[in-house]
Amino acid sequence: MSTIFGSKIRTLREEKQIPQRQLAAALEIDTATYCKIEKGERRAKREQVTVLADLLEVDSKELICLWSADKVYDIIAEEEEATQILNVVAERIVQYKRKSAKV
Amino acid sequence: MSTIFGSKIRTLREEKQIPQRQLAAALEIDTATYCKIEKGERRAKREQVTVLADLLEVDSKELICLWSADKVYDIIAEEEEATQILNVVAERIVQYKRKSAKV
DNA sequence: ATTATATTTGCCAAATAATGTCAAGACAAA
DNA sequence: TTTGTCTTGACATTATTTGGCAAATATAAT
Numbered sequence: 001m002s003t004i005f006g007s008k009i010r011t012l013r014e015e016k017q018i019p020q021r022q023l024a025a026a027l028e029i030d031t032a033t034y035c036k037i038e039k040g041e042r043r044a045k046r047e048q049v050t051v052l053a054d055l056l057e058v059d060s061k062e063l064i065c066l067w068s069a070d071k072v073y074d075i076i077a078e079e080e081e082a083t084q085i086l087n088v089v090a091e092r093i094v095q096y097k098r099k100s101a102k103v
Numbered sequence: 104m105s106t107i108f109g110s111k112i113r114t115l116r117e118e119k120q121i122p123q124r125q126l127a128a129a130l131e132i133d134t135a136t137y138c139k140i141e142k143g144e145r146r147a148k149r150e151q152v153t154v155l156a157d158l159l160e161v162d163s164k165e166l167i168c169l170w171s172a173d174k175v176y177d178i179i180a181e182e183e184e185a186t187q188i189l190n191v192v193a194e195r196i197v198q199y200k201r202k203s204a205k206v
Numbered sequence: 207a208t209t210a211t212a213t214t215t216g217c218c219a220a221a222t223a224a225t226g227t228c229a230a231g232a233c234a235a236a
Numbered sequence: 237t238t239t240g241t242c243t244t245g246a247c248a249t250t251a252t253t254t255g256g257c258a259a260a261t262a263t264a265a266t
Contacts, residue, residue, distance in 0.1 A: 004195070019241065033226055035243060042225065065184045069191040072175050081168045082196050086189050088172040092107070093185050122212065133256055138214055145254065213262065222253070232243070 003040035003070040005049075005063065010038045012056040026055055043071070106143035106173040108152075108166065113141045115159040129158055146174070 013023065024034035027048045036042035044052070049067050053060035076082040116126065127137035130151050139145035147155070152170050156163035179185040 004191070021241075029225085030227055031242075032228080032244080035241095036225095039243085041244095045225085061184055064182065065188050065191060068179055068182055068184075068188045069195065071178050072188060072192045073195055075174050075178075076171055076192070077196070077199070079167065079171055081164055081171075083193065085168050085171045085175060086193050086196075088107070088168060089175045089179070090186065090189050092172065092176055093180070093189075096180075124212075132254090134212080135214075135257080136255055138212095139254095142214080144215095148254085207266105209264100209266075211262100211264075213260100215260070216258095218255105218257090220253100220255075222251100224249100224251070226247105226249070228245105228247085230244085230246105233241085234239100235241100236237100236239080 001040050003066075005044070005066040005070050006038045006040040008063070008066055009052055009056060012058060013038075016056065018055070023052065023055060026051055040070075043067075104143050106169075108147070108169040108173050109141045109143040111166070111169055112155055112159060115161060116141075119159065121158075126155065126158060130154055143173075146170075 013020070020034050020038070021031050024031040027034065027044075029048075033042055037044050037048075044067065046064070046067075049063050050060045053063045056063075076085050079085060112126075116123070123137050123141070124134050127134040130137065130147075132151075136145060140147050140151075147170065149167070149170075152166050153163045156166045159166075179188050182188060
């Protein structure tokens, strides 16, 4: 049930010794909700991720990456062909990049 | 807006010359809804995918794979770090497999 | 051209999932 | 014990997804 994203922001927050209350306020949500985000019981919204990156002073790309990875993992984790699914997606992304490079 | 899954089932259906109406009936949905699934405007439910695999006589794993890939693609397509997200997920899946293999 | 069949579109309704709050409890430090 | 922090569960709210209906548009055949 825990997420890479949740663990990451918890670690960062503890390193900086910031209380949940403070980050929750910045995100304009209840501390209960913030707590659940750290524990992976709720998913942060995308805008919230970037706000957190600022406050925790990390590259927002890094957090977005972990946050997205959690979402993808939820979709494919239970599927037998998980790895192949990733290959199909990767292939499609390459194709798209080729196409936009042409233009 | 079109999906790999939708294109695939449309192609298969046309090859077999089956009307949408017939597949829609098997899925117990409106032909309009079925039409949208082929066009990628609606997402089939997981159970519907396996029913379609039967009717279209293809391996359900194959269809599930394309169907999942569409979902994953939706999540990461707009993200700058799409490829890296896939790597993070792939890494996590490998880790999970190791863990379950140990037991 | 007219009819019949198949597909598509737009809009609304129902169902489901995601996000959030509140209140109460657990836990630790002072 | 009091204070501040964190956690949990039940419930409320909101957003998203899925489906139906009716009308429009193809597509075929006659």
